[in-house]
Amino acid sequence: MTAIAIDGPTGAGKSTIARRTAQELGFIYVDTGALYRAIGLSMLRRGIDLENPAAVESALDEIRVFLRFQNGEQRVMLGNEDVSDQIRTAEVSMAASRVSAVPAVREFLFQLQRDMAKSNNVIMDGRDIGTVVLPNAQVKIFLTASPEIRARRRFEEMIAKGMQTTYEDVLSDLQQRDYNDTHRAIAPLKAASDSITLDTSGDTFDQAVERVLALIKSRISADMHS
Numbered sequence: 001m002t003a004i005a006i007d008g009p010t011g012a013g014k015s016t017i018a019r020r021t022a023q024e025l026g027f028i029y030v031d032t033g034a035l036y037r038a039i040g041l042s043m044l045r046r047g048i049d050l051e052n053p054a055a056v057e058s059a060l061d062e063i064r065v066f067l068r069f070q071n072g073e074q075r076v077m078l079g080n081e082d083v084s085d086q087i088r089t090a091e092v093s094m095a096a097s098r099v100s101a102v103p104a105v106r107e108f109l110f111q112l113q114r115d116m117a118k119s120n121n122v123i124m125d126g127r128d129i130g131t132v133v134l135p136n137a138q139v140k141i142f143l144t145a146s147p148e149i150r151a152r153r154r155f156e157e158m159i160a161k162g163m164q165t166t167y168e169d170v171l172s173d174l175q176q177r178d179y180n181d182t183h184r185a186i187a188p189l190k191a192a193s194d195s196i197t198l199d200t201s202g203d204t205f206d207q208a209v210e211r212v213l214a215l216i217k218s219r220i221s222a223d224m225h226s
């Protein structure tokens with residue numbers, strides 16, 4: 001099995017780029033952020049204090065999260081409910097960032113993520129895929145772009161979906177989440193030592209996909225010949 005890890009901060013284009021790249025390669029695309037989001041959503045619905053790790057940990061016992069694939073598209077399930085659309089709000093984004101700092105949440109999701117890569121060729125994106133979840137991934141990419149460009153892309157995406165927001169709010173949310181994700185004690189966002197960093201600030205979406213694909217193909221063929 002081949003595993004490709006794509007990590008990087010919020011709004012670097014990981015999911016759109018990874019989804020397209022997976023289609024090109026015939027791999028399954030696994031968006032691990034969706035799992036943290038589903039847990040964040042469930043905690044919000046239960047009224048759990050997200051700043052209280054013990055409360056978050058004990059509520060985990062009642063949560064069942066898993067991924068389903070429908071026509072190659074990932075769907076996120078919370079028990080019997082498909083929450084793929086509900087997890088995309090700004091409120092759930094922040095909740096996901098908070099719960100992801102709780103070690104018990106990371107442990108809870110660890111095996112599930114590992115198992116996906118056992119029986120499938122995967123492109124998995126997240127924050128700790130190359131460092132923790134799939135340390136033996138054949139290709140590790142750290143995808144990044146400047147905060148302003150990431151906020152601009154995210155803002156346009158949200159407006160296109162009909163969400164009400166401002167660029168300033170998106171930028172400040174993103175900076176807060178960057179801070180949370182890079183400063184948490186466990187599995188913080190950082191580039192794996194054997195990853196390749198790609199800064200997509202100057203790229204269009206198509207250019208970024210091309211660069212990622214070229215890198216993956218050169219790595220995989222180098223692997224096959226070594």
Ligand code: DC
Nearest residue numbers: 032033034036096097100126127128
């Ligand atoms: O990629 P995303 O924005 O959907 O992720 C939501 C939150 O989940 C993000 O703030 C950090 C967290 N996350 C994580 O800690 N580890 C991952 N592998 C993926 C996401």
